[in-house]
Amino acid sequence: MEAEGYRGYCLTSVAAAYDVVLITGEEPSWEVPYIRDCVVVPDPTDQAALSAAARVLAERHRLAGVFTWTEWYLVPVGRLARRLGLPTVGPEVMQACRNKATARTLFARHGVPSATSVSVRDVHEATDAAERIGYPVVLKPAAHAASIGVIRADSPEQLGVAYEFASRAAGLGVENRSVLVEEYLDGPEVSVECVTYRGETTVVALTRKTVSDPPYFEELAHSVDAADPLLATVAPAARAAIRALGITDGVSHVEMRLVDGRPRLIEVNGRIAGDMIGHLVRLATGVDLPRAAADIACDRTPDLTPTRASAAAIRLIYPDTSGTLDRLDYEGERPAWLERIHFQHHVGDDLVLPADGGDMFTARIGYLITTAPTADVAQTRAEQALSRLDAHITPRTAGVPIVEDRVA
Numbered sequence: 001m002e003a004e005g006y007r008g009y010c011l012t013s014v015a016a017a018y019d020v021v022l023i024t025g026e027e028p029s030w031e032v033p034y035i036r037d038c039v040v041v042p043d044p045t046d047q048a049a050l051s052a053a054a055r056v057l058a059e060r061h062r063l064a065g066v067f068t069w070t071e072w073y074l075v076p077v078g079r080l081a082r083r084l085g086l087p088t089v090g091p092e093v094m095q096a097c098r099n100k101a102t103a104r105t106l107f108a109r110h111g112v113p114s115a116t117s118v119s120v121r122d123v124h125e126a127t128d129a130a131e132r133i134g135y136p137v138v139l140k141p142a143a144h145a146a147s148i149g150v151i152r153a154d155s156p157e158q159l160g161v162a163y164e165f166a167s168r169a170a171g172l173g174v175e176n177r178s179v180l181v182e183e184y185l186d187g188p189e190v191s192v193e194c195v196t197y198r199g200e201t202t203v204v205a206l207t208r209k210t211v212s213d214p215p216y217f218e219e220l221a222h223s224v225d226a227a228d229p230l231l232a233t234v235a236p237a238a239r240a241a242i243r244a245l246g247i248t249d250g251v252s253h254v255e256m257r258l259v260d261g262r263p264r265l266i267e268v269n270g271r272i273a274g275d276m277i278g279h280l281v282r283l284a285t286g287v288d289l290p291r292a293a294a295d296i297a298c299d300r301t302p303d304l305t306p307t308r309a310s311a312a313a314i315r316l317i318y319p320d321t322s323g324t325l326d327r328l329d330y331e332g333e334r335p336a337w338l339e340r341i342h343f344q345h346h347v348g349d350d351l352v353l354p355a356d357g358g359d360m361f362t363a364r365i366g367y368l369i370t371t372a373p374t375a376d377v378a379q380t381r382a383e384q385a386l387s388r389l390d391a392h393i394t395p396r397t398a399g400v401p402i403v404e405d406r407v408a
Helices: 004-015 047-060 071-084 091-098 100-109 123-133 156-170 231-245 277-285 289-297 375-387
Strands: 021-024 037-040 117-120 137-141 151-153 179-183 189-197 200-211 219-225 250-259 262-269 311-317 323-330 338-343 366-372 389-397
Touching (some): 021 047, 037 047, 047 071, 071 091, 091 100, 091 262, 100 117, 100 179, 100 231, 100 262, 123 137, 123 156, 137 156, 156 179, 189 289, 200 277, 219 277, 219 375, 231 250, 231 262, 250 289, 277 311, 277 366, 311 375, 338 375, 366 375, 375 389
Parallel strands (some): 021 037
Antiparallel strands (some): 117 179, 189 250, 200 219, 219 311, 250 262, 311 366, 323 389
């Protein structure tokens, strides 16, 4: 998945206010107009290489701050900022965010409503944990992102396959390769977009989420409404979770489910949300989360004053089946409320759904974003736009190609 389509808005926003120097894992391309300098590090999680790159940039420029919006770089970048003497939340705090088992422990210690969770090392321990917790249960890697490796098991018969699915994804981790078995939280999923500066947290927006049917948890759609009445319900839990983890500065993406109308924490990501949610927040409220993150990294007070009272929605486009993308086009004129449409896969690409061993990077065709006065209207418009998408998938079923015209 190319970064421009999902994080380009972040770099554009920061570059409008700051001179940006970049440490990246590959030669910059689309980033070039927005940066002043760059050092390429093949593996940005390599702390020594990251520090060496930063020293090169520090010799050329006066560095004011450093931050990342990439989940896997949170801990290395926190350590880097500390070594450079730049403002940062402690890397140990980011480690707590990255390790879901640690986060659960801190939530419990501070009385933040969460889910029962057990760290396991093999399928036998997973089976025992599931029996104690009670089905259905959720299995997930302790340190991953984007719902990769997250799966629900409704019975002992499903547990073995679910554990294999989660452990395979956990095995790709660098910081932690364990698997968690957790209580299934039955209720609508939301996220709370927060900004914390010098220990004070501002709840900026609520994101309502649509996820796929079990057993997987693929995110299909998000919407943000500046006037969402749920904000008052979820704000106290979001602030409590951020305090429990020790986050004193930065932008946080706090995920939770509403069980019987009450928030229960899933996890806290110590960064700007993915899936263009930060862009939705700006379209709906006018608050610029990438700019706020950059300001905080430079120890400047972020401007969190809402300048809009609107709504926006994103529809993430998936095929109904794994196969080859044969045709992809948007039919007709694009209305003004269709803010953008982006394809990350193209004709000829193979698409692999989680059920067939894939993930969001191999399965998702792209996304479209709509705006409206309310979230309900924005979501309706998104479905209207989706109906005008002409996408043909050829499944590989029993060796005989069958053309399908549907997308989800």
